[in-house]
Structure formats: C-alpha cells, structure tokens
Amino acid sequence: MNDFLAAHRTVMSIATEVVSRVRPDQLGLPTPCAAWDLGQLLAHMVGQNHGFAAVARGETSDASVFADRPVGEDPGADFAASARDVVAAFNEEGVTERKFWLPEIRDGIMLPATTSMGFHFIDYVVHSWDVAASLGRSVEFDADILARSLPIAEAVPGGKAREAADSAFAPILERPDLLERPQEATTLDRILALLGRSPEWPSVAQ
Numbered sequence: 001m002n003d004f005l006a007a008h009r010t011v012m013s014i015a016t017e018v019v020s021r022v023r024p025d026q027l028g029l030p031t032p033c034a035a036w037d038l039g040q041l042l043a044h045m046v047g048q049n050h051g052f053a054a055v056a057r058g059e060t061s062d063a064s065v066f067a068d069r070p071v072g073e074d075p076g077a078d079f080a081a082s083a084r085d086v087v088a089a090f091n092e093e094g095v096t097e098r099k100f101w102l103p104e105i106r107d108g109i110m111l112p113a114t115t116s117m118g119f120h121f122i123d124y125v126v127h128s129w130d131v132a133a134s135l136g137r138s139v140e141f142d143a144d145i146l147a148r149s150l151p152i153a154e155a156v157p158g159g160k161a162r163e164a165a166d167s168a169f170a171p172i173l174e175r176p177d178l179l180e181r182p183q184e185a186t187t188l189d190r191i192l193a194l195l196g197r198s199p200e201w202p203s204v205a206q
Contacts, residue, residue: 020076043068049082053089170196
C-alpha cells in the first residue's frame with residue numbers, strides 16, 4: 001500500500017503542476033469532458049479532492065462535502081490546497097483499514113479504502129490529461145503510474161450506465177487501434193479510450 005500511496009502523491013503532484021498553468025481568463029475553455037468548460041472541470045476536481053479527504057477521515061452522511069467548489073482568481077492555489085488535503089487524508093494512520101462512503105455511487109455505498117483510493121487515482125490521471133488538453137499542452141506519467149492505471153480503467157463498467165448524464169465517464173471510445181491492437185497505442189491512449197476520451201481531442205470528436 002505504501003507504493004500505491006507514493007504513486008498517488010505523484011499523480012496529485014502532476015495534477016497540481018498542470019493546474020498551476022491555468023489563468024483565470026482560460027476558465028471558459030472547452031475540455032474533453034464535453035459537459036464542462038475548464039472552470040467547471042476544476043470546480044469538480046477541487047470538490048472531489050475535499051470530498052474524498054472528508055470520507056477518508058470518516059464522513060458518512062454529508063454528501064455536500066463532494067460539492068463542486070468554483071476556483072477563484074488563482075486556480076492553481078485553490079487546486080493545490082485541495083490536493084494537499086486529500087493527500088494528507090489518504091496518508092493518515094489507519095486509513096487503509098477503513099471503508100469510504102461514496103454518495104455518488106448508487107446513492108451511497110461503503111467501499112474498501114483501497115478500492116476508493118483507486119477511483120480517485122484514476123480520476124486524477126485522466127483529469128490531469130483533460131486540463132492539459134484544454135490548454136493545448138501534454139502531460140506525462142511514468143510507466144509505473146500508467147501500469148497501475150490501466151487495470152483500474154479496464155475494470156470500470158461499460159454499457160448503458162456510461163450513457164447516463166451523471167456517469168463519471170463517457171462510453172468507451174470504440175477504437176480498435178487503441179483497444180484491440182495495443183501495440184499500436186500508448187498505455188495512456190488506451191486508458192483515455194477506455195474512459196471515453198479521444199487521445200487526439202479536440203481534432204477528433206469524442
């Protein structure tokens with residue numbers, strides 16, 4: 001578990017660096033998350049960080065801890081504070097033995113800490129890419145991060161549930177070159193396709 005927590009800290013550090021590049025005048029930019037502009041995406045990311053931190057510390061009834069938190073004049077600072085919060089919460093003693101209450105999954109279920117942390121981990125790998133893509137930039141993860149991410153992405157259920165408006169991820173992008181011939185795609189490209197994103201966004205429609 002220590003290796004996972006170290007990898008999670010790395011992902012949050014990368015996400016923090018990516019978001020630090022966002023200027024307030026860029027918050028209206030489109031993102032690979034079609035329903036959200038960049039400001040809405042960041043509000044979601046900040047809110048989820050604080051929400052996961054709260055449930056890691058034992059919250060089991062107040063769903064508002066996950067509410068979106070709009071960023072202000074310094075988006076990078078707002079996100080960095082939320083990233084520090086969730087990293088600190090995940091690294092508190094005894095957290096890995098707990099169950100996390102996740103109100104946004106089937107009206108609230110309790111899941112093992114390791115499973116819940118995995119959800120947060122994959123979310124911020126992908127959202128780091130989302131933010132970078134919105135800014136016309138790239139983001140890089142080392143092989144260990146991607147190796148940890150791919151099985152989580154593969155385990156996310158597909159089907160009709162992914163078509164719902166409140167689904168965490170868009171339907172799987174049906175791209176044989178990415179999913180059926182992995183030798184032709186990078187691991188990050190495969191992760192993105194599994195979670196409903198085109199690696200070529202915005203030049204290729206979702």
